[in-house]
Amino acid sequence: MINGLSEAFVTIQGWLLDRLIQPPLLAMGLGSYLEMAFDGIEFFLCGVLQIGAAYLLLRPLEALRPIEVWPDRRAVRVDVLYSLLDRLGIIPLLVFALLAPLFASFDSWLRFNDIIPPQLEDLFPSLETRPLLSFLIYLLILDFTEYWRHRLSHRFRWWWALHAIHHSQRQMTLWTDSRNHLLDDLIGGFWFAVVALLVGVPPGHFIGLLIVVKTIENLSHVNARLSFGRLGELLLVSPRYHRWHHALDLPGGRQYRYGCNFAVLFPVWDQLFATQYRGQAMPACGIRHGPLPESAAQSGFWRQQYEGLCALAAAFRPDPCRPQPIGRTDDYRQSDTHAR
């Protein structure tokens, strides 16, 4: 059964390469990108499967046990578009095309100066022949770095201006995970590439790592009454746990000024760095005031991108297109914060 599915997958992958990708690549003199294109098709097919699985498994859950019911779901549509662009590889391809030459040049420069970037396996050679253990360790490392990337994106005013696009959705669903400003995606790609350069993420792990992360992220944004219980939420980010990260009204306390529950996969980072909030309720989501206009919750893709850029500009200097907050909270009054 598994062999048959695997065979079918490879056949489709090969067919797409042969019929759709290879002819134009060769015609344009880009034949050396064929292997990369083959991997890209695998990413695309995995994305198709992942979107299909998310829709078939998580959408019924949202229908059966919704936290919120909205008579009008139009605001969700743009998140579906973001998900398609992200999971089918369009945005990752753009990010890769922009960053890969940059990092290859830097890596090459290092080698010419007799510096071979150290890798995890240099410290623990036994990992070389233990792919499962190696995969789990890389997952842990990436999740740790993602925690800090995410936390910093709330901490710096300019970064929050971009990341607020993700938080502006008030109808949070399984699709919301991919709702990000393109510049935020680029920064995320840069962050990942730096980590990969520092620890040496195995290319063979790359797609697997992304699938695990994206699947959990789909689940953690789902509009369904679902928690993993007290013990489960210590181990893995649940929809309830992550919902508090998106809460319209953050929990009180100075430590939550920039938000709470930043962990992507493993809540242990929030515990370690005192940003965890274990609320039992299922709060409403969105941002009440902040760097984006209220309309951002309903905006289309390009409008959101524009609004994000305006907010970014406003974060550096006052600008006429910067929206005025319609209300203030205790958090907002603090001069050193961009708080939500």
Add this chain to the structure above:
Amino acid sequence: MLLRRLASSGHRLAASLVIALTLFAAVDAPAGLAIALNSADGTISLIDTETYAVTGKANVCKEPHHLMPTPDDKSVIVACAAANQLVFFDPQTGQEQKRIRNISDPYQLGYSPNGKWFVATSLRLDRVDIYDPQDFRLIARLPAPKTPSHMAFDDASQFVFVTLQDSNEVMAISLPTQKIAWVMPVAATPAGIVMSPDNRHLLVACMGDGVVEVIEWRYRKSVKKVATAAAAHNLQPKGDGRHFYVSNRSVDGSISLLDTQTLTVVGKYEVPGGPDDMMVRADGKELWATARFARKVQVIDLATGTLKRSIPVGSSPHGVFFLNHAGLR
């Protein structure tokens, strides 16, 4: 070395006999072992060459690319690009022998015919490294824009010739001086490159144009472009001192047989799945090819010209080797 000389001078029967006796003498070794390298999995698959059964799989490293035997055939070296290592395997048992670390991003490997130089290309980082094969000490690191891929040597070990895939060039590096001697343009996306048995021509498989470009290297002159098929990628000697197999690496791919004396294609085999690296059995009955896009090693019956076996291996198989091979010139 002895086996190669025998084979290249036409004494294939004697060579086969010696190989057979050598294999027979190794009591604990499998009857015939093929090692296939799976780049995307970071593994090698061990295959019984008689039954075509996959008898084992071993984890190797991050992103291994090509493999090659040491000149004495006592080891197979796997180039671990992303892991910055060379991993040595026993070609009779498939057991790991040793690892050489701090070999920066090795992609394709080659020993000069005189055994004095060990060369590694770095496709991703645009450079060619020259090492001392005794201790793998780096002797020289040369910039090679863009995307240096495969390599060939002249018989006197004066030059190593490297294909530059993205800049559509062949670069010659003087080994005694470790300097770039010259660079010349060739057809689109050159990949595989070999020296003709008479040491006169470089044969360059150019994927973009589906040709093997023939270069009279002493005069840096393109002599002919022999059309094979789309995505002509790699070359492997038949072992008769005259013909080379050319893998045309598209999904519904093929392998062409090139006559180096007439510079014409004299045969063609349908080999699906993106045939890439190849190896010919010493008895000349079978050609093995890694099908890069099908996760298989394809075995072609050279007597009938048909696909005899498809052996499932790992993802992106990028090299195959067995001891009982035909001559490598």
